[in-house]
Amino acid sequence: QVNLVESGGDSVQAGGSLTLSCVLSGKAISSYCMGWLRQPPGKAHEGVARISANGGSSYYSDSVKGRFTISRDNSKNTLSLQMNNLNTEDKVMYCCAAGVGSGRDCTNRYVGQGTRVTVSK
Numbered sequence: 446q447v448n449l450v451e452s453g454g455d456s457v458q459a460g461g462s463l464t465l466s467c468v469l470s471g472k473a474i475s476s477y478c479m480g481w482l483r484q485p486p487g488k489a490h491e492g493v494a495r496i497s498a499n500g501g502s503s504y505y506s507d508s509v510k511g512r513f514t515i516s517r518d519n520s521k522n523t524l525s526l527q528m529n530n531l532n533t534e535d536k537v538m539y540c541c542a543a544g545v546g547s548g549r550d551c552t553n554r555y556v557g558q559g560t561r562v563t564v565s566k
Contacts (some may be wrong), residue, residue: 447471447555449541454560459530467524467541475499475519477543479550481526484538484559493539494526495551498523504549508534530564536564 453465463501465481479500494515495504495516514527524541538559544551 447476448525449543450558451539451541451560454539454562454566456563457531458533458562459566460527461564462527463529463531463562465526465528465539465541465562467557468565469522469524469541469543474517474522474524474543477554478545478546479515479517479524480542480544480551480553481513481524481551482553482556483535483539483543484536484540490540490542490556495549496524497551502548509564531562531564533564533566537562 448470452468471557480495481493483493484490493506496515496517502518512530516525538561540559542553542555543555546552
């Protein structure tokens with residue numbers, strides 16, 4: 446049973462920074478390509494960032510490119526998302542996802558419950 450638990454969500458002012466973390470339990474995180482999704486109210490999950498199983502490749506949505514950085518520590522079974530220069534459009538629930546595949550083609554198998562980010566003007 447794979448379980449994903451996110452943390453780090455908080456309230457910040459526009460222009461501020463946050464770091465989100467995700468811990469995977471039940472299996473080695475190195476078995477999965479990993480990613481962060483976000484879910485605007487009433488909408489489906491949308492991909493924010495993706496990282497390959499060995500951490501060698503990462504991909505970002507256009508809306509966060511240059512502001513967010515995804516990283517992983519396979520020795521600690523953790524995934525992180527450094528978010529800088531936050532704006533009000535970033536104010537949503539962020540979920541960690543573990544998947545299978547390579548490159549940009551990573552199909553999610555498990556998704557965590559999420560951690561909420563609030564950004565005020």
